[in-house]
Structure formats: C-alpha cells, structure tokens
Amino acid sequence: MTKDERLGAPVVEPLSDAAWSRVERGLWARMESSPATAESPPHWRRWWLVAAPLALAAAIAAIVLVPRHRATELAAGDESSRVVSGPAPSSVSFGDVHIELDASTALVTSHEPGHPGVLLERGAAWFAVAPRLARPAFIVRAGDATVRVVGTRFRVARADEHCEVEVQHGLVEVQFHDRVVAVGAGQRWSSESPGDVAAIAVAPPAVAPVAPPEPTLAPVAPPEPTLDAPPAPAEPRPATRKAAAAPGDPQGKPPSSRAAARAPEAAADADRADYDRLAALEPTSPKAALAGYLALARGTSAWAAPALFAAARLAVDHRDPRAETLLGIYLQRFPTGANATDARQLLARLRQGHR
C-alpha cells in the first residue's frame, strides 16, 4: 500500500453544537441536582478490591430488603437521585409520588423536605401526586417551565427547550418565564404557545407508551414518519414524505393521540426543519438532499430514523450504489421502525434486480 493509498486512523467525529448544548445542560443539571451523589472518579488500579465487597453487600441487601414489584422505590431520606429509563418504559416511586417514565427518559428527583420535586432532563413522564394538603407543593422543572402541583396526575414531556404538560386529574400551575398558567384536567399546555391552554383531543392513556424525542441508549427507534400509501408495493415519494412526517409509534403501530398532540412541538424542532428543507431540496438537488439526510441521520433525535430511510429511498430512486448498504443499516438500527417494512421491500426489490 503506497502512502497515498493509506486510509489513515479513524476520524474522530465532532459533536454538533446542539449535542454539546445537550451535554452541557445535562451536566449542570446533574451537578446542581445531585452534587453529593454524583459519580466519584474511578480508580484505575485495584478498584475492584473495594467495589467487589460493596457490590456483594448491595446485592444481598437488595435481595433481602427490596420489595418485589416492578417500580423502584426510592428512600424518602435520599437527598436526590438520578433516574434514567432504558429502552423500555419504567416507573419509580418516592413518598406518595409515583412516576412512570417513557423509554430513554432521564430525571433527577429531589427529596428535600421543603422542596420536593423533579428536574426533567429529557424525555417524558407521567406523574401521580397525592394531594399535598398542608405540605409544600410538588414541583417539576423542565427547561424554563416549572410545574407546581397540589395533587393530580399529569404528564410532562421535554425535547431540548420545548416542553409540554398534559393534565389528567386535578390542577397544576405552569410557570414559564414570567408567565403563570393554570392547566386543569383534560387540558394541555405547550411552551410553543405559553399563554394558551388547549383541550386534549383524546384522553391520555393510563401508561405512557411513546418514546421521547431524544433517545440516547435505546435500540428502539424513535418516532418517525410513516408512509401515506399502504407500505406494500409503493416506493415512498418525496411528495408523500412531508405529509408523513408526523411522528408515529416507534414500534410501527398506528400513531397515537399523544403523538399527534406532539406535532406542534416537533414542528418547531430544528431537525424537523432540516428534514423539511431537505425534502424540498430533493427534486432539484437529490445528491445534496441525500448528503443532508445522512448528516441528519447521524444524530440521535427522532428524525434520525426517517432521515436515514429517506436517504436510502432516495439512493434507490437514483440508483445510487449505496442504496443497499443504507437500507441494511436502517434495518439494523431500526429493525422495528415505522419504515422497516418499506425498507425490507426496497431491499428485496434491489436484490431481485441484481439477479
């Protein structure tokens, strides 16, 4: 191999500004919320000599002490705890507050007697709070929004700086910047229009099923567009994609009412704007659109999956040699994604054409 033919070391992919913002925001949230419980620096040598007995003791304590039910019970005496759900929804309780986390949601609970509450770092969760009576109000913070609760069941969802509150029972008070709005049962509030409270079209389900818009660990595909046309023989066209951009269920089920309710939030999302811009670019400059879709697909937002599928579809349309690879990657990364069926069909068609 000559010097010119050398491939060189793998390139360190830079993080986008948005990603760095997420890192920084999460970092300060963790620093502020749990300074006493944040991770201490790991020791390189013989760390296991200390860790192993502790882990063993913790395991024994867990077996003996922890009640055997799905929800995690946090000790009321804890100052604070950071809770992160994995690819599946999870739940956690502390005191008389029960929280159902969507998949890939992160929050920090504060157990201070005078300031009980939660900081929602990312994702979405349902909160069931028993009537507070004379006790201090329970507070949920999500970005610039603060939700004060006196006893109710409600949901808070956050995607970057956008947040949304839905109330099933009771009444909450949402403070956003210097504006305070009361949101009652059957109503929803969004930071998109902080002065307005709208009725929820369909009653929210008892368990939150929709993945949040910012998956980090989950192999589960985030919400992504579905095709207008029945998926069987039709190749998705640029004209259909924009209409299909409303997020559907991550597992490929029909879009839920809450997914529809999140459309305004998604519309404001920068990734969605990029996606729409690329869709408009497709007819005139498909190569640039394909490159843009790939750049968008690099991220971990809800639009990564649709962007990757759009790139693959465009590659198929234009007989780009990468089409098969891109479809394969889509199916590997989002095997149950909303466009997985289409991707499989396109892939099968491509392979048939090769024979």
Next chain:
Amino acid sequence: MPTERAVGFPVSAAREHDLELARRAATGDRPAQRALFLEQRANVHRALFRILGSNRELEDLLQDAFIAIYRALPSFRGESTLSRWCQTIAIRVAYLTISRRRPPTVDLSLVEETVAGGADVLRQVQVREAARRLYAALDRIEAKQRIAFALAVIDGKPLAEVAELTDSSVFAVKTRVWRARRDLLRRARKDAVLAGYLAELQGGES
C-alpha cells in the same frame, strides 16, 4: 489545549492557568467550571471516542467524565497539564464503561459524511468500513488491552505517554498492545479488510 498555550506563553504561565482554573472550579465556581468544560471538552471527547468508537452513549459518557473531573479537581496538583489530567479521567471512565458492558458499534456513523459524487467517496467508505470492523473487533478484547491499543496504535500516542495516562508501566502497556494486536490479527484471519487496516495502523504506529 496545553500545547497551544505553551506556544502562546511560557509553560509556567500555562501551569498557573491550569492551577488557578482548577482551584476555582473545585470550589464550585460555575463560570470556572464552564470555562474548564469549554477548554477540555474536545480533549475529553477525543479520548472517549478513540477508545470506544462512535456510540450513542457518548453524550452521557461526556457528562460522566466531567462530573468525575469536577469531583477529582481538589486532587489536581499541576504535576501534569490539566489537559492530560482530564484525559486520564476520561480514560478511566471509558475503562469502567467497557468493563461494565460491551458498547455497541453504531454502523450509521460510518456513512454519515459520504457525499454522492465526491472525489473521496470511495476512500471515505473504505475508512469507515475499516473503522467499523476494527471497533467491532475491539469490542471483543479485554478492556485494558483495548485502551492501550486505541491510545498507542489508533491515536498514535507514544507508549510512555499511554503508560502515564493509564497509570501503568511502559512494559505493561507494550504487553497489552502486543496482546491486543495478536487477538485482533487472529480475528482478522477471515477478514481481509480488517487485516489490511491493522497492517496499515501498525505501520503508522509511533
């Protein structure tokens, strides 16, 4: 970056800067903590990326690394540069991550920058494919060997520097790199792309 500072003004001034920044950040001074974050984030990111490759947990790991850095700041004495000290902690975070579980390799990252019709498309695709196979193979070797290999061979750091960063002897690092390479070569017997890439990386090793 310390090297950039060293070019701009004397090393002692750089050390003073590091010590002062660390001291202020250790007291909980948020502007100082943010300055440290902005100054070291690329450095920490590079260390994590080199060892773990592209993966979806990188943002969370960056947070973990900086929290570990802030917690450990009181122990910073200026014996090494702040940059190297932060790298050491990032490497330890990566080590614990590898020890806990196998981080998945994200194939998508290997396609992201491909631009249709560009002159370097083939080369980019080759690099990404080779990197994908390399990190997939690295996922299967022992954590310390992987770290030594990533720092010494992929990142091209001298063995002495790797030894310092991993709090090990040069001999230990050399042994780990050798074992990692042996394992990788064994896995590359049926993978010509990986074998070729390993040979190339070996050629460029410092």
